[in-house]
Amino acid sequence: MPAGRVAAGRASGGGGGPAGGGSRAAGDRWQRRDGGGRGDGRPGGGRWDGRDGRRDGRSQDRRWDEPPPEAYDPGHEPPHDAGAAAPTGPGGEGTALPAPRMTMPDPRDPVAATERRALEAVLQMPDLVPPEFDDLPPEAFTAPAYRAVHAAVRAAGGAAGARTRVGAGGPGATVGWVEAVREEAAAPVRSLVTQLAVAPLPEDRPDRLPTYARGLVMALVELELTRRIADLRGRLQRMDAVQDPDGYRALAAQLFDEENRRRALRESA
Numbered sequence: 001m002p003a004g005r006v007a008a009g010r011a012s013g014g015g016g017g018p019a020g021g022g023s024r025a026a027g028d029r030w031q032r033r034d035g036g037g038r039g040d041g042r043p044g045g046g047r048w049d050g051r052d053g054r055r056d057g058r059s060q061d062r063r064w065d066e067p068p069p070e071a072y073d074p075g076h077e078p079p080h081d082a083g084a085a086a087p088t089g090p091g092g093e094g095t096a097l098p099a100p101r102m103t104m105p106d107p108r109d110p111v112a113a114t115e116r117r118a119l120e121a122v123l124q125m126p127d128l129v130p131p132e133f134d135d136l137p138p139e140a141f142t143a144p145a146y147r148a149v150h151a152a153v154r155a156a157g158g159a160a161g162a163r164t165r166v167g168a169g170g171p172g173a174t175v176g177w178v179e180a181v182r183e184e185a186a187a188p189v190r191s192l193v194t195q196l197a198v199a200p201l202p203e204d205r206p207d208r209l210p211t212y213a214r215g216l217v218m219a220l221v222e223l224e225l226t227r228r229i230a231d232l233r234g235r236l237q238r239m240d241a242v243q244d245p246d247g248y249r250a251l252a253a254q255l256f257d258e259e260n261r262r263r264a265l266r267e268s269a
Contacts, residue, residue, distance in 0.1 A: 004203055011216075017122050052247065063075050102144070102145045102188040102189050103144065103145065103194065104192075105145060106145070107142035109143075111142060111223065112142070112143045112146065112215060114220060114223070115140075115141050115142070115143055115146040115220065116143075116146060116196065117216050118133070118144060118201075118216040118219075118220055119149050119150065119153070119196050119202075120196045120197075120199050120201060121212070121213045121216055121217075122153055122162065123153075123177070123178055123193070123196050123197045123200065124174070124196075124197060124199075125174075125209060125213060126159050126161050126162030126163055126165075126166055126174070126177060127162070127166045127167065128209050128210045128213040128214075129159045129162075129213050129217060130159075130213065130214045130217050130218075130264065131159065131160065131164075132217050132218065132221055133158070133217045134154070134158040134159050134160055135266070136150070136217075136220055136221065136224065137224065138150065138151060139224070139227070140220050140221075140224040141220075145189060145192055148185065148186055148188075148189045148192075149181075149185065149189055149192060149193055149196065151184075152181050152182075152184040152185035152189070152193065153181055153184075155184035156177070156180040156181045156183070156184045157180070165177050165180075170246045177266065178193065178194075178197045181193050182194070189232075204233055206210040218265060221265060222262060222265055222266070225258055225261055225262040225265065226262065228258050229255065229259060229262065230257050232251060232254060232255040232258060233255060235251060236248070236251050236252060236255060240250060
């Protein structure tokens with residue numbers, strides 16, 4: 001399986017040019033931080049890996065023979081100190097709160113798989129993603145985790161902003177694009193952005209990549225059109241054409257337009 005296409009930028013200002021053959025650039029790949037390696041081939045070095053360092057807290061269990069805690073009395077509540085330290089346990093260690101987690105979709109779900117592949121494409125090769133990606137509404141991503149990543153992509157400038165960034169900055173600019181999306185993402189999905197940015201793509205032949213990216217986005221557009229058509233048909237069936245003839249005709253015309261859009265999309269595929 002070919003590796004992801006997102007480049008790992010050098011820590012210093014000197015970036016390398018694209019290499020020929022295989023993927024678009026041999027140095028234009030992100031690497032996971034699982035061996036202490038750096039994107040420029042030297043050992044060590046700092047780079048983000050999507051993991052937030054958290055210290056495990058120690059829970060304390062009350063003894064069976066201890067008296068129960070006193071009932072809460074709002075009249076004797078101590079003043080709140082915003083700068084006060086967190087409660088500590090034995091040894092002065094803080095009690096860590098559970099890290100928020102985002103439920104991941106079933107990998108066997110073909111719709112969720114298409115959503116994931118489209119996000120991988122916009123993170124790893126935004127210059128090849130068609131403009132229709134930015135027209136996708138949030139509802140086009142049915143998996144909450146992928147919808148949150150899509151929201152971060154839009155907040156970072158969308159595919160159009162990414163194309164401008166990558167076109168002006170060269171191969172290493174993809175690194176900055178991924179980091180911009182991470183900054184816009186909510187904490188529970190930042191690690192997911194990292195995973196999508198380094199995930200191997202099923203297609204890495206340069207001449208096939210534009211078709212691959214467009215096919216993913218167009219598949220999401222068709223799914224969204226199908227949802228709209230189903231909703232319009234349901235509303236039309238529940239509407240009384242006698243009591244509201246104008247509303248019925250307007251809704252029928254809207255349904256007709258959406259069906260024509262889907263038909264044209266399928267014919268152009």
